[in-house]
Amino acid sequence: MILAQTIKKVALVGNPNSGKSTLFNALTGLNQKVGNFPGVTVDKKTGIYHFKNARGEKQFLELVDLPGTYSLFPKSMDEKVSFEVLCDPSNPDHPDLNIIVADSSNLERSLYFASQVIELRIPAVLALNMEDVSRKMGINIDVDKLSEILGVPVVKVSARNRGSLTQLHDVIQSEVQASDKELMPMAEFKPNVLARVGDLVKANSTYAAFQVACNYPFIGYFEKHPEKAEQISAWLEEEGFKPYTLQARESQIRYQFISDLVKIVQQREERKQINFTEKLDNLLTHPVLGFVAFLGILFLMFQAIFTVAEKPMEWIEYSFTELIAIANDYLPAGLFTDVLTEGVLAGLSGVLVFIPQIAFLFLFIGILEDTGYMARASLIVDSFLRKFGMNGRSVIPMVGGFACAIPAIMATRSISNWKERLITIFITPFMSCSARLPVYTLLISLVIPSDMKVFGMNVQGLTLLALYLLGIVMALISGWVLKRIIKADYAGTFVMEMPTYKWPDWRSLFITIWEKVRIFIWDAGKIIVAISIVLWFLSSYGPTERMEDVQLNYEVMQNDPAVSDSLADAMYSAQKLENSYAGILGKSIEPAIQPLGYDWKLGIALITSFAAREVFVGTLATLFSVGDPDDEATLREKMRQQKSQVSGAPMYGLATGLSLMVFYAFALQCMSTLAIVKRETNGWKWPIIQFFAMGAIAYLASLVTYQAIVHWF
């Protein structure tokens, strides 16, 4: 049977910026899935790639996109993944065929990694990508000669031009063999050690044995076979095999070989052309104009995420409100309907509502990455952010965090240094996201008079600005502290290629956005829906006798002609929440939050708003029996009338209001963020630390705020 045939595993390998991902998207389209390589948060993109062969039959290949690297030496997590897949034949992803992607406009650098991979003696095809770009630069490559010297088929492709891919298909379906050429004089690299190592691990080639000998401490395989690692270690010791020296020597010999090779196969017409990249760089990395452009781009991005995404978010929320209403109307009342509407559907709505923001942020990030601007932005802010334990690439997540921490944290994958990435993930939720806005506006309008002015400036507006600044400052302070606490496995160097400017490939970009959205829905969505069902249960159920009393009370109110039906309903919801498990929990934490100036009602709101910060407003509306949860003015009035039972002063005064704002500025009151941090750090350790650390900061800061205002003003 045809389907029972084992599908060939093909790996796509190459340098960063070689157009590898664009080629992957062009080959697989939407038939792909993105996950993690086992044990690490390195994107593993796999896809099914099919095409019609010469006989018109459909052929299927399983394609895996390995992380872009410059060489086989495993120095970072990305490189370690590529290394293990390629050098360990027992690895589940070890390919039957490599498609090596080379950037034809930078042949020398591309061939370094390409020739290393070829020498692993896995069947390989060299795809000279970005043929269109190199042609414009006047570069002409002799494909046949290159193929002859390297011993592998060579094809010119352009990922942007799908027609050019047929040649690649033709080559792949022919029986591609591994190269039999020895490109490096392996005799100079302690061949007797290599022979022994090669035998021990059943390496494909002497060169593969060399890589294993140099890098065995970084290979997962040896964790299961420690005796083999000890054996290798002993051999290296015996023979004076020094990995660093030999790797450095390999680089030199290999580049010499490649530079000779490039002289043979590449002709370059001397064209007097204005160097576009250099001109644009003069502007975009200019000490003044560079920052103006940078702020302009960030502002545009921020505006788009904030305002353009707002409408679709409203539609999603509106559709779910309608859907919930319909379900309530048509389904029989009872537990099932309640779980469905208030648990599952409410949770789903909470998941899907983030899609517009995620899509917009990744659209912008994709454009910035693909055009090459991201490297420039990183360059100009690197020295500043480095003081706070981050690098230039952290700037995008930080700015994205003003809209929503979720896509921002997903965007940290482009930071290759794990420590800097972790710090960026940690501090991003301090940036004031859009979900804090409803909380801030309610509290500001509650405790600060709208006509209050300082130097002609509206104090309400200034307070909001101060809250944003507070978030930024706390983010930087936390970064500074974390830089000194977190230990890094990899020291990590900041050596960044500045790619030439290019237009983004839109088709590929949209596939990427789609994948990001899908990851969020599948990976984070499960956790979010689960937590929202738990929260729903806690806030709808309580001890039986209490709930029976509430029910009885409701029936009395319904029969009382002095109480209108809507008031009775509102009071019922309030009492139900008050006597639910969440309500009891909220009351029980009152002693702990009293020093912050909060009462039990705020306690309940703090608990329920763990689902999402904006739930705070809705919960208070319920507790104060405001029929319409969006009726902020009524809620504000009711809150103003509350008097403290101790002093008789207004319960929700300036001190409590500011203390609450500070609390929401710092606390990680967002289950979706926790869910995504769990995904991006590969476990519950970091989200839990983050939740408690931010909670502690929020508690202390609110305590200081409240006590300071009460005592000194």
Added chain:
Amino acid sequence: MKSLRDLKIGERATVVEFKEGEFALKMMEMGVVPGKIVRLIRKAPSGNPIVIESGMSLIAVRLEESDAMLIKII
């Protein structure tokens, strides 16, 4: 021996050797091997990182790390 710190914008230098470390391997795999000619293209507004040209590549490096690369100014 000089390092990239001593280079003015536009000046060229030959790479002589590297001090052992990750930076060296990283640079070498990107084609900046001893004997290669590099040129200082620009500096970030704060003076660090800097961008050098090597062959067809533009590479940004941090000054402190680049001290591991010893050069001879041409």
